[in-house]
Amino acid sequence: MQSSPQFVGIDLGTTTTGLAWIRPDGNPEIVPNADGERLTPSVVYFDPHEDVKLVGVAARDSGDPDRTVQLIKRHMDDPEFTVSMDGRIWTPAEISAIILAKMRRDCSQIIGPIEDAVLTVPANFNELARKATLAAGRIAGLNVRRIVNEPTAAALYYAHAQKLRGRIMVYDLGGGTLDITILEVDDHGIRCLASEGAGRLGGSDFDERILELIADAYQSAHGVGLWENELERRRVLQSGEDLKKMLSKLRQASETVGSQRGGVARIELTREVFEAAVSRLFTRTILLVEQALASVRFSPQDIDHVALVGGGTRMPGVRRMLKDYFGTEPKTCGNVDECVALGAALFAMKGADVEEVCNHSYGTLALVEDAATGAETYANTIVIPKNTPIPCEQSQTYVTSEDNENLIEVEITQGEDSDPKYVDIIGRIALKVPPNRPAGCEVTVTYRYDENQRVKATVRDERSGKTTEVAISYEGAGVLSDSEVEARREAFDSLRIE
Ligand code: AMP
Numbered sequence: 001m002q003s004s005p006q007f008v009g010i011d012l013g014t015t016t017t018g019l020a021w022i023r024p025d026g027n028p029e030i031v032p033n034a035d036g037e038r039l040t041p042s043v044v045y046f047d048p049h050e051d052v053k054l055v056g057v058a059a060r061d062s063g064d065p066d067r068t069v070q071l072i073k074r075h076m077d078d079p080e081f082t083v084s085m086d087g088r089i090w091t092p093a094e095i096s097a098i099i100l101a102k103m104r105r106d107c108s109q110i111i112g113p114i115e116d117a118v119l120t121v122p123a124n125f126n127e128l129a130r131k132a133t134l135a136a137g138r139i140a141g142l143n144v145r146r147i148v149n150e151p152t153a154a155a156l157y158y159a160h161a162q163k164l165r166g167r168i169m170v171y172d173l174g175g176g177t178l179d180i181t182i183l184e185v186d187d188h189g190i191r192c193l194a195s196e197g198a199g200r201l202g203g204s205d206f207d208e209r210i211l212e213l214i215a216d217a218y219q220s221a222h223g224v225g226l227w228e229n230e231l232e233r234r235r236v237l238q239s240g241e242d243l244k245k246m247l248s249k250l251r252q253a254s255e256t257v258g259s260q261r262g263g264v265a266r267i268e269l270t271r272e273v274f275e276a277a278v279s280r281l282f283t284r285t286i287l288l289v290e291q292a293l294a295s296v297r298f299s300p301q302d303i304d305h306v307a308l309v310g311g312g313t314r315m316p317g318v319r320r321m322l323k324d325y326f327g328t329e330p331k332t333c334g335n336v337d338e339c340v341a342l343g344a345a346l347f348a349m350k351g352a353d354v355e356e357v358c359n360h361s362y363g364t365l366a367l368v369e370d371a372a373t374g375a376e377t378y379a380n381t382i383v384i385p386k387n388t389p390i391p392c393e394q395s396q397t398y399v400t401s402e403d404n405e406n407l408i409e410v411e412i413t414q415g416e417d418s419d420p421k422y423v424d425i426i427g428r429i430a431l432k433v434p435p436n437r438p439a440g441c442e443v444t445v446t447y448r449y450d451e452n453q454r455v456k457a458t459v460r461d462e463r464s465g466k467t468t469e470v471a472i473s474y475e476g477a478g479v480l481s482d483s484e485v486e487a488r489r490e491a492f493d494s495l496r497i498e
Contacts, residue, residue, distance in 0.1 A: 006111050007145075009118045009153065009344025010103060012096060012133065014073040014202060015175030015311075017042045018341035019103045021111050022349040028157070028342040030335075034106040039337055043070040044098050046085045052496040055102040065230045069095050071204070074176055077129035079476025091478045093135040094488060100140035102497050117142040118348040120340050122177045123149040124197025124359050126414060127426060127455055128474050135480055139488045145348060146451065150174075151181035152192055152354055153343030154309040159185045160346055161333060166304030167193075171289070171322060171330065172340075173312030176202040178285055180292040182303070189353030194387050196292040197359070201284060203241075203312040209278050210240040214257060214267050222262035232259065247271045248314045275317045282321055289325065295387060306330040311337045361386045362455060364396070364445050365411040365420050372404050380413055380420045383447050395446040397462075399439070406435045408443055410459050412472060426455075427472040433461045 009028070011018045016039040020028045030038045035056060045059035046067045054062065062068055067085065072095040075081040083090040100119075108114045119137050121130055130147055137144035151170035158164045165185050172179040181195040214236060218226045227233040239255045246253035251271045258264035275282075293300065306322050308330050313319070322330045333339050347354070363382040383396045400408065408431045415423030433441070442462040449455050458469040480488065 006108075006114050007116045007118075007345070007348035008107070008111075008114050009120070009341050009346070009348045010100065010137075011120045011150065011153070011338075011341035011344060012073065012100065012136070013039075013042055013174060013340075014071055014177060015042060015204070016040060016337065017099050017103060018338055019107050020338070020341040020345035021107075022345050028160075028345040030338050030341060031107040031110050033103065034109065040099070040103060041070075042073065042096075042099050043068060044072075044095055045069075048086070050496070052498055053098050054498050055099050058498070063231065065234055071176060072096055074199075075478070076132040077126050077199075079128060079474050079479045081478045089477070091132070091480055093132040093480055093485075094139060096133065096136035097139035097488070097492065098495070098497055100136055100142065101492060101495070104140055104142060105497065115143050116145050116348065118146050118148055118153075118344045119144055120148050120150045120153050120344045122174075122197055122199070123151055123179045123181055123192075123195040124177070124199055126360060126424075127472055128479070130454065131474070132479075135485045138485050139492055141489060141492065145351075148344060148347050148354070149179075149181070149192070149195065149356060149359075150340045151179050151195065151309065152183065152190060152356060153341075153347055154307065154339045155181070155183045155185060155190055155343070156346050156354070157339040157343035158305075158307045158331065158333060159190065160343075162331065164305050164307065164331065167298075167302060168305045168307050169289070169292070169303045170307050170309055171285075171313060171318075172309035173285065173318060174202050174310040175204055175312075176200075178202060178288060178312075180285075180288045182292055182296060182298065189355065191355040191389075192357045194292050194295045195357060195359050196288050196295065198284065198288055201281065203244075203310070205281055206244055206278050206312065206315070207237055207241045209281065210244050210269070210274060211237050213269060213273065213277055214240055214243070214255070217267050217269075218257060218259075218262065218265055221265055224259065224262040226257060226259050226262070228259075243267075243269060244274070245314070247274050248316060271316070278317070282317060285318070286321060286325060289322075300326045308332045308336050309339055355389050356451070357387045358384055358390050358392070358449050359386065360414045361416050362447050362449070363413045363423070364398075365413050365423070365425065373402075375402070378420055380418055380423060382416075383445060384449055386416060388449075390449050391451050393446060393448045395444050397442050397444045400437070400441045400443065401439055403439050404436060405433065405439075405441075407432055408459065408461065410443075410445055410457070412447075412455070412457050426474070427457060427470060429457060429459045429468055429470050431459045431461055431466060431468045433466060434464055437463065
């Protein structure tokens with residue numbers, strides 16, 4: 001047992017969460033939870049009898065979907081999403097904090113007190129989701145030193161464990177997301193060149209497809225459906241996931257499923273049938289690979305290594321597809337579910353020299369209001385393009401289009417599209433300027449993007465020298481203010497989390 005506070009890395013995953021520390025010999029190692037599991041299912045169960053929250057396998061197996069929260073990571077970017085339980089509203093950050101609090105408490109019994117942590121997020125997590133992750137860590141009592149992108153952490157681990165150097169494409173197929181990232185690794189550090197992600201494409205989509213196969217087979221054999229309610233459906237989904245995993249090892253596998261109406265049945269499935277059923281999902285992942293390559297004008301030959309991350313990459317179909325595409329066998333590390341947490345621990349310890357890129361474009365939708373007529377004009381222009389190395393600061397100068405404008409309102413956008421309809425407005429700045437001015441006055445908009453991928457914007461009216469700065473802030477039932485985060489942090493100490 002060590003007594004000095006430990007630096008840890010935590011991979012707060014959609015389906016599982018892992019915590020790693022650095023052993024005294026300098027190598028990272030996963031720390032199991034108090035139930036002996038190396039990876040803790042990211043599932044929370046609210047017990048109706050005792051005031052206790054279960055996390056992990058016990059929560060997943062609780063058998064009460066109404067009181068069980070899973071896949072919360074998919075809602076971290078939704079300002080309005082909340083979970084209502086026994087009259088109390090829980091934000092996604094708080095649900096995640098329950099998971100992190102269990103990890104912190106359990107693992108500190110093995111490695112000593114845990115205070116500082118590096119948390120990982122998918123590369124394509126937006127600003128709000130990153131903020132919510134930071135809040136989750138704080139509420140759980142962690143001092144979050146940095147939020148690092150999952151593929152960057154994984155690349156750090158591969159660079160450490162297998163001495164990989166050169167251009168690495170990290171192909172990360174997790175439970176809920178797919179991230180494709182191209183990084184350049186040398187002895188001095190890691191530089192992220194491009195990152196593409198699909199926030200709604202992951203292992204659970206494959207589970208849904210296999211669920212359909214099982215349900216169809218059952219329906220044709222027994223003439224009735226396999227489930228009538230959500231609880232029954234989830235049980236079959238779990239069987240489907242087990243079958244999917246079996247098919248990663250065997251060419252043919254079977255699973256016993258049943259319903260009260262149709263009785264028990266053994267469903268046989270071949271890998272071939274499964275792969276045919278998920279071929280569109282495979283194709284979607286390759287399209288994302290192509291998109292990432294195109295964004296840096298690389299061909300497949302420009303990539304030195306493809307590194308596999310995430311449990312979904314155990315599927316032989318994924319490996320075969322990547323081998324066919326790149327012409328070389330993708331690299332694996334044996335513990336594809338753990339390498340993000342292991343890399344995060346390396347990062348927490350060494351603070352590696354990492355250069356990341358911003359994963360969305362940021363721009364402005366400048367609304368210029370004419371004081372006399374009230375006419376408004378919108379234009380969306382990108383100030384910081386996607387894949388710009390961060391931290392960065394970039395400015396763009398606009399001119400006012402009408403005489404007599406006395407209010408300059410700038411809307412801050414996140415997204416690539418030039419059409420305002422297809423970008424998110426993530427902030428607004430209003431700057432009052434002196435009256436009676438002609439059109440053509442210059443206004444400079446500056447965005448600052450820090451290493452945690454948080455954005456600050458400044459608007460400066462060049463004629464009057466007036467400046468306003470805002471940090472992007474979000475509003476919604478599911479968003480906690482800084483003071484609420486602090487209050488929740490104190491309240492969390494007394495929660496029973498098992
Ligand atoms: P992660 O977020 O990395 O924990 O990803 C977990 C995902 O990987 C889940 O969707 C699992 O079903 C999937 N997975 C884990 N092991 C296997 C396997 N042997 N074959 C196929 N998928 C797997």
